[in-house]
Amino acid sequence: MANYCKVNVSGTDRVELHDTLGLTGAEISVNFMPAGAGVPFVHAHKQNEEIYIILEGKGCMEIDGEKVALEANDFLRVSPKAKRQLSADDNSSLKYLCIQVKSGSLEEYTASDAVMA
């Protein structure tokens, strides 16, 4: 595995980066949803925590029956078992990242994981 990998993502097609970047600790997708559109099903996860990062636009996620409004610069953690369904607002498209990581997998981070070189 190379020590790094870089890709530039533009356009409005959904892009999944796991294989492209050679990720081993996360899947990251870049997503664009037109105004009025939504994911056509409700889903949960077996073991993955999801983090949604709203880059542009407005939308709503229904989580276990509760409606959570979303807008640019929102960061949203959703637990694996939560039943979720995301949609864009009727009058706004939605550009967002979805990051999947294994729940409970992070052991140390930042200062405790860093090594000065």
Next chain:
Amino acid sequence: MANYCKVNVSGTDRVELHDTLGLTGAEISVNFMPAGAGVPFVHAHKQNEEIYIILEGKGCMEIDGEKVALEANDFLRVSPKAKRQLSADDNSSLKYLCIQVKSGSLEEYTASDAVMA
């Protein structure tokens, strides 16, 4: 642990989201670097893979002695042991996300991890 947690991040101060969002599989930081600035040290990681996501501006990361140019919409994976140092361009600030995850921790994702509800 609540089934979800949301926060909106604005401004130019560095924000670390692990504790704020109750993340268990990742640390995510939101970072802003003025033009001409850079991280003042070279570092690597013990076990974490890092993914840098460039939101705005231009910069450069030196990775194991190689200079890698960065611009908006770049997604960059860096292996734990790689020695890295990030800087903004002299004429451009840099807004970016840094995601830390444990290398090799992801077991399944997307269709294989999802449960239709």
